[in-house]
Amino acid sequence: RLQVKAFVVQDIPLYHNLVMKHVPGADPELVLLNHYYEELDRLPLAGMSRSEINGLLGELGFYKKAKPEDEVPEEFRFSPAKDSPFKDERPYKSSVASLATDNASSKPGADATHTDL
Numbered sequence: 001r002l003q004v005k006a007f008v009v010q011d012i013p014l015y016h017n018l019v020m021k022h023v024p025g026a027d028p029e030l031v032l033l034n035h036y037y038e039e040l041d042r043l044p045l046a047g048m049s050r051s052e053i054n055g056l057l058g059e060l061g062f063y064k065k066a067k068p069e070d071e072v073p074e075e076f077r078f079s080p081a082k083d084s085p086f087k088d089e090r091p092y093k094s095s096v097a098s099l100a101t102d103n104a105s106s107k108p109g110a111d112a113t114h115t116d117l
Helices: 002-014 050-060 095-106
Strands: 029-034 041-043
Touching: 002 050, 029 050
Parallel strands: none
Antiparallel strands: 029 041
């Protein structure tokens, strides 16, 4: 448990797209999610050393910064995923904004002036 605690305190802040969620009484585990926050896998961390956990994250493709405040290079922005789930969109465009735009333009009379707004 001390190895996992050291990892949580000292290493998690260095990883991009890695978030700690404390669950009282639960054994530590790594929960892998896709872009839509759907669970892909759970990997138990109890009994692993700090270096083993760091090695596992490296194998999975998580980007580790040298310092917590360092910028993440553009090519690692979605890591450990290999590609952006938003391939057809411009960088940094919100998917919510895209949905709102698409829905608004598909409505009949979308160009009509709304006097109630």
